[in-house]
Amino acid sequence: MSRWWIDNGLLLTMSDAAPVIRGYMCVENGRITYIGQDRPQGDAGERVDGRGKLYMPGLVNTHNHAAMSLLRGFGDDLALQVWLETKMWPNEAKFTDEDVRWGTLLSIVEMLKSGTTCFVDMYDHMDEVAQAVAESGIRGCLTRGVIGLCPPDVQTAKLEEAIRFARTWQGAADGRITTMLSPHSPYTCPPDYIERIVEAAHDLDVPLHTHMSETRREVEQNVEQYGLRPPAHLAKLGVFSRPCLVAHGVHLTDEEIELLAEHRVHVSHNPGSNLKLASGIARVPDLLRAGVRVSLGTDSSASNNNLDMFEEIRLAALLAKGSSFDPTALPAAQALKLGTVEGARSIWLNDVGTLEVGMQADVISIDVEQPHYYPQTDYISHIVYAGSGADVRDVWVQGRQVVRNRECLLVDEEKIRREAQACYQRLTGN
C-alpha cells in the first residue's frame, strides 16, 4: 500500500466548489483520500513539503502522434497535404518498431516533464507505444490509426491489427491504458472501410478517434468526391453513432456545430498545429456555446513543434479572444479546464482531471517561486497567461511519482535522447 501527503501546499483543485486552497492532500493506493485545510493526524505516509509549490491535476493532451518527434523540424513551413505527402508519409514508411519505441519515449519524457500525465496517441507499431506507456508510468488512450489508401487485403490486415491492439491493451498497465479505433480521416479512408471500422468499434465497445475538417482543402475535396462536407459524410457512415473524438474541427458551419453537439461528438482543439500548418482557427467559443465538449491537443511535434500543453492552453485562450474580438471569450479558468478535466472527460475518464476525494492522483507540482508567478495573486491567471511546462517540478500518475525535481524516475532520459538521435540518423542518413 502506498501513502503520501502534501504538507502545506497551494492546491489548485479545478473543482467548482473550491478552485484554489492552501492546505493538505492525502493519497492512498493511487487515489486522493483527503484534501482540505486540516493537517492530517497520525501516519499519512511519506511527507511531501508543499512550500513554494502549487499542485494541480496533470494536463491531458487529447491528440498526438508521439513517435513523430523523430521528425521534429523536418518539414517546417508547409501546408498539411504537402507536409504529409512529401515529408511525413515517405519517412514514416521507413519507421521500424525501434524507431517508434524511441520516438515515443522521447515524447513521453517531454510530456511528463512539462506536466502532461495523460495523452491520446494515434499511430502505427502501437505495441511499442503501449509498452512505452507501461514502462514510463504515464497514462495513455491509444489507437492504431489506419489509412485505407491501399489494396483490400492490406486494409483488412490493418483493421485486424487495430482490433487486436484495442482488445489486447484495453485496461492494461493497471488501467492506465485505454484504447480506441481510428480511421485516420475521411480523405484517407474510403467510405466502406470507415463503415467496417465503425462496426468493429461497436463489437469491441470502444470509441472512435479521427481527424476531421482540418483544412479548407479537405472540406472542398470531400464535397467533390462524396457530395458531402466531412461531418455529414462521417455521420452518414455511422461514425457519430459511437462515442467519438475528432481532432481539429477547424472548418465547421453553424449547422455542423449543432450536429456535433447533438451527437455528443468531442473535439480536440490543436491550436499550435493548426496555426503552423496554416490550417485556420477553430471556432472554439461557438463550439462551447453549443455544448460541444472541447479539449486540447498538441498534434505531433512534427507540426507543433513541442508538446508543451501550457502553450496550447494559452494559445486557445488568446485565439478565442482574438478571433471573436471579445476579451471575455475563453477566460483563463475555462482554458485551464480544457487542458485538464475536459481532456479527461473527452476520452471518457471520469475519475481523472480534478483534485478531489476519490479521484485518481494524477498530480503535478509547479514552482511558483519564480518572477513570473509574482505578485502572488491570481494563480490561474499566472499559469495560463505567464506559465510554461518548464515550471513543472514533480509529477505523479495514479499516485506513483514519475518525475522528481524534473528528473524522470522510471525511464533513462539520457539514453532515450541518444537512441532517438541514432534513429533519426539511420532514417535520414544525416
Ligand SMILES: CSC[C@H]1O[C@@H](n2cnc3c(O)ncnc32)[C@H](O)[C@@H]1O
Ligand atoms: C495513421 S497514423 C497517424 C498519421 O497521421 C498523420 N498526421 C500527423 N499529423 C496530422 C495532421 O495534422 N493531420 C492529418 N494527419 C496527420 C501522421 O503523419 C501519421 O501518418
Ligand SMILES: [Zn+2]
Ligand atoms: Zn493528428
